[in-house]
Amino acid sequence: MGLKAPYVTNYLTQHFADDAFGQVDGYVARGGYEAARQAISRMSPEEVSTLVKDAGLQGRGGAGFGAGLKWTFMPKGNEKPKYLVCNADESEPGSFKDRLLMERGPHQMLEGILIAAWATGAEKTFIYIRGEYAYAAKQLQRAIDEAYSRGYLGARVMGTQLAHDVVLVRGAGAYICGEETGLLESLEGKKGQPRKKPPFPAMYGAFGMPTTVNNVETFSHVPHIIKHGKDWFRTLGTEKSPGTTIFGVSGHVVRPGLYELPLGTKLDEIIFEHAGGVPDGKRVKGVIPGGMSMPILPAGQLDVPMANEFLRERKSMLGTGGIMVMDETTCMVRVASVISYFFRDESCGQCTQCREGTGWMNKIINRIERGAGSSEDLDVLLDVAGKMEGATICAFSDAAAWPIQGLLRHFREDFEAHVREKKCPFPASFEL
Amino acid sequence: MSEPTALSKDSCARIEREMAKFPKKRGALLAALHIAQEEHGWISLGLAKTLAAMFEIQPIEVMEVVSFYNMFYDRPQGRHHVYVCTNLPCSLRGGRGMLRAIESHLGVRAGETTADGRVSLGHEECLGACAYAPMLRVGETYHENLDVEQAKRLIDALE
Numbered sequence: 001m002g003l004k005a006p007y008v009t010n011y012l013t014q015h016f017a018d019d020a021f022g023q024v025d026g027y028v029a030r031g032g033y034e035a036a037r038q039a040i041s042r043m044s045p046e047e048v049s050t051l052v053k054d055a056g057l058q059g060r061g062g063a064g065f066g067a068g069l070k071w072t073f074m075p076k077g078n079e080k081p082k083y084l085v086c087n088a089d090e091s092e093p094g095s096f097k098d099r100l101l102m103e104r105g106p107h108q109m110l111e112g113i114l115i116a117a118w119a120t121g122a123e124k125t126f127i128y129i130r131g132e133y134a135y136a137a138k139q140l141q142r143a144i145d146e147a148y149s150r151g152y153l154g155a156r157v158m159g160t161q162l163a164h165d166v167v168l169v170r171g172a173g174a175y176i177c178g179e180e181t182g183l184l185e186s187l188e189g190k191k192g193q194p195r196k197k198p199p200f201p202a203m204y205g206a207f208g209m210p211t212t213v214n215n216v217e218t219f220s221h222v223p224h225i226i227k228h229g230k231d232w233f234r235t236l237g238t239e240k241s242p243g244t245t246i247f248g249v250s251g252h253v254v255r256p257g258l259y260e261l262p263l264g265t266k267l268d269e270i271i272f273e274h275a276g277g278v279p280d281g282k283r284v285k286g287v288i289p290g291g292m293s294m295p296i297l298p299a300g301q302l303d304v305p306m307a308n309e310f311l312r313e314r315k316s317m318l319g320t321g322g323i324m325v326m327d328e329t330t331c332m333v334r335v336a337s338v339i340s341y342f343f344r345d346e347s348c349g350q351c352t353q354c355r356e357g358t359g360w361m362n363k364i365i366n367r368i369e370r371g372a373g374s375s376e377d378l379d380v381l382l383d384v385a386g387k388m389e390g391a392t393i394c395a396f397s398d399a400a401a402w403p404i405q406g407l408l409r410h411f412r413e414d415f416e417a418h419v420r421e422k423k424c425p426f427p428a429s430f431e432l
Numbered sequence: 433m434s435e436p437t438a439l440s441k442d443s444c445a446r447i448e449r450e451m452a453k454f455p456k457k458r459g460a461l462l463a464a465l466h467i468a469q470e471e472h473g474w475i476s477l478g479l480a481k482t483l484a485a486m487f488e489i490q491p492i493e494v495m496e497v498v499s500f501y502n503m504f505y506d507r508p509q510g511r512h513h514v515y516v517c518t519n520l521p522c523s524l525r526g527g528r529g530m531l532r533a534i535e536s537h538l539g540v541r542a543g544e545t546t547a548d549g550r551v552s553l554g555h556e557e558c559l560g561a562c563a564y565a566p567m568l569r570v571g572e573t574y575h576e577n578l579d580v581e582q583a584k585r586l587i588d589a590l591e
Contacts, residue, residue, distance in 0.1 A: 081455070093519040093558040131466075131503045132559050134572035167453045172462055173502030175557065189454075189461030189487075191500040207455045248562055250521035256563035292520060292558075322562065324521055338520045342557050348500075431529040 002135055003100045006258035008274060010236070010244045011224050012217075013260045016104040022139060024146040027107040033152055035223035036114040040160045043226075048119040052222060055230035056242040061087055061178075061215030062291065062319050063395075064241075064308050067222075073202035074120045075210050083206045084122040085187065085213040086113060088129040088136075089171055089178040092291035093342060094322025097246035098216035100258055102129070102136040105220060106143035107152075110166065112219030114157060115226055117164045120212055124165045128183050131172040141168050175346040179394050180213040182348065193348045194394035217246065237263035241307035245321050249275040252282070252327040263318075264310070268302040271325055282327040286410065290319025292339055293399035295406025296332075316406065331426035332411035333418055336365045336404055338432070343400035354397035357388040361404055368415055369432070371423040378415055382408060436471075437478030443471050447486065458487055461497060465504050474505040502556075510545040510552035512590045515569050516583075518555040521562035530566045531555055533580045534587065551590060 005016035020026025027033070039048050053068025074082060086109070090098040101109060113125050129137050144166050147153040155163050174192045176182040181195035184206050205211020221243055225233050234242045241263040247270055250256050254276030261270065267289060271277065278284055284299045289306065295316045297304065304310050308318050326335065340362035349355045364381050367373045385401040392398075408415065417425045439447070446467050450460035464486070468479050475483075480494040487494070498504040516522075516531040531542060538546055538553060545552040561567045564576030568583060575586060 090560055091558060094521055094562050096560040096562050099560045130560075131501075132556075132569065132572075135574070169459075170462065170466060171501070172465065172504055174500060186462065187459060188456070189458040189497070191496055207459070209455070250562035250565065251524040256525075256565075258563065288520075322521075324524070324562070326524060330524070335520065338518075338523055342519060345557060430524050430526070431532070432523075 002103045002139075003096075003258075005104065006100065006246060006260050007255060008259040008261060010260040010262070012101070012108070012220055012244060012246065013104070013258075016100070022104055022106060022143070024107060024143070024150055024152070031227075032107055032223075033111055033158070035226035036111045036118075036152075037158050037160075039115045039226050040118050040157065040162050045119045045121065048115060048226070051230055052119070052225055055225045055233040056240070057218065057221055057225060057233070058241060058308075059215055060217035060221070060245055060320070062092065062293070064318065067214060067218050070202075070212055070214070071116060071119045073200070074122075074212055075203070076121075078121065080209050081124070082120060082122045083209055083211045084113060084116055084120065084125040085180075085183065085206060085211055086125055086127040086219060087178065087180065087183060087213050087215045088127050088133070088140075089183060090133070090216070090320075091130055091175045091178050092293065092320045092322060094248060094250055094288060094291045094324045095320040096248050097258060097321065099133055099136050100246065101216050101220050102133070103139050106140045107147065108223060109216055109220045110143060110147055110152070112222035113166065114152070114162070114164060115222045116212070116214065116219060118162055122212070123163060124167065126187055126206060127166060127168045128177070128187055129168065129170055130177075131170050137168060137170055144168060174348075175342075176348045176394075176396060179396060182394065183213065184211065191348070193350050194396070196393055238305065238307045238309065240309045241318075245318075247306070247321045247323055249323045249325065251325040252278050252284075252330075253325050254279050264305040264307045266302075267297070267304050267306055267323070270306065270323060271302065275325070278325065278327045282329065284325060285328045285330050286326050286332065288322070288324040288403070290317050291322040292324070292342065292403060294319040295402050296335075296410060298410040315409070329426065329428040329430075331369075331424055331429035332407050332414040333365060333369045333424065334426070334429055334432050336407050337362070337369050339403050339407075340365050340400070343396070347396065347400070351392035351397060353388045353391045354400065357384050357397065358400050360384050361400070365404075368418050369424055371418060371421070373415075373419050375416070375419050377419070378408065378412065435476040435478050437476065437482060439468060439479070439482055440471060443467050444486070458489065461487060461494070462501070465494075465498065469504065473509050474507055476506075510549050512551050513554065513569070513571055514551050514587055514590075515554045515556040515559075516542070517557075517559045517561065517565065517567055519558035521558075522565040522567065525565040527566040530568075530578065530580050530583055534583060537584050538587070551587060
């Protein structure tokens with residue numbers, strides 16, 4: 001039931017075919033924990049943050065914020081305990097890379113956590129893993145126990161002055177807990193409703209203490225940057241988006257799966273060369289490039305390099321690198337129905353625009369799909385989506401609006417055809 | 433089915449160990465609910481009161497957490513949970529068709545439990561198995577790359 005190694009590997013996943021890499025002995029035998037030892041014993045915390053900042057590591061959890069820069073926001077001094085949180089709540093539809101990193105490379109992630117702990121002065125890390133990832137949680141807990149028993153965690157990490165504890169916390173099925181302040185609330189044993197910012201987590205985070213939240217993949221890159229340096233890291237990827245990422249390809253492709261490739265790899269290369277293109281000789285109709293919150297791209301725009309600076313020009317974003325491919329039979333109103341249902345179901349209900357907007361979008365889209373929509377419905381839909389942007393406590397509402405706006409931008413004709421013909425004109429599309 | 437109100441000694445000891453991992457014991461509430469549900473299958477009002485006393489909070493604060501998260505149940509459940517992923521990547525590869533087929537095979541709709549109390553059926557919003565669709569989970573175990581016949585056989589084999 002665990003995941004296999006990706007089809008294409010690079011430094012993050014090069015040993016993932018090897019079961020031993022997931023165990024402490026196998027990890028150490030392949031050079032594991034050397035980067036942490038080097039960082040803790042030979043570099044100051046500031047030097048570590050600066051190195052990671054200069055390497056240009058962007059957070060891999062969706063927002064793409066600079067990881068090293070984020071670490072420098074933590075207050076200096078030890079008046080209050082400081083915490084790290086590893087966001088392992090991977091729930092963005094289309095994304096399953098963090099699951100792989102935890103199942104096949106738990107020590108690599110723990111080593112990244114240790115290095116970040118040294119850089120930020122954090123005494124403890126809470127790993128918040130989504131409740132459904134029971135198998136990954138089991139692998140991770142085993143790795144944590146191994147790390148304690150071998151002195152890679154605990155009072156004197158590898159005999160150095162660093163003390164660090166790691167606690168694994170299981171969520172219980174709520175997408176919003178992937179939002180960093182929703183996660184913090186959940187970690188405190190509450191409903192996962194996001195907090196108003198400021199104050200930001202670096203000042204007031206978990207249990208009111210200074211906290212840095214990073215994603216599973218972000219931590220996993222860190223040991224490699226320490227080991228090989230910033231210049232090496234920048235030889236991969238683009239100037240603004242260095243390094244690799246693990247793209248998850250799903251939907252209508254011959255070889256759905258995971259592919260570790262440099263950022264900036266072109267979307268059409270990933271779909272056609274790596275994932276084998278669309279089955280049965282069908283054509284692509286549209287592709288969601290970065291998890292479900294990110295706007296769709298039509299077939300004519302697949303030559304885009306997969307990095308934020310290029311995807312933004314096409315009014316989309318890299319997000320979590322979850323690529324969903326839809327073939328020519330696909331009804332884009334049905335796609336909108338599935339997407340809007342998801343956001344309606346997962347809205348935490350705090351903000352009016354989001355709670356009401358997600359519900360109304362879903363109702364209007366379903367009316368159109370049934371053939372009962374009017375042409376004004378399309379304008380109402382865009383009006384509702386527009387009012388959901390930038391008006392709420394967290395970015396969930398924006399993330400609910402963007403994909404619907406994207407579908408109307410590129411596939412308005414699908415919506416209009418439903419209104420005109422008073423039925424769904426795509427009988428061969430996937431079942432709703 | 434009578435309503436559970438008490439936790440075993442073992443569950444209480446596990447919950448106390450979880451509490452010690454957090455700077456404030458409330459942090460262990462999700463873990464405690466997982467443990468209580470492992471023992472009883474659902475969180476009754478009586479259990480919520482017991483947990484509230486342990487955490488020194490009000491029962492309503494326990495129940496609002498129960499109702500917020502999909503994986504906590506405020507009513508009795510079937511012996512097995514079968515959850516089919518119906519989000520977009522799974523839908524594109526037949527996830528919803530598979531759910532419909534299972535619904536008619538079991539004679540219940542998603543969200544219901546079979547009359548013999550064997551299976552609670554549900555649908556799920558993305559389980560992180562997007563390339564291995566269609567898929568479902570039985571309890572905590574993922575079953576990926578299924579077709580309808582395999583799914584039916586799998587469910588029929590549940591006791």
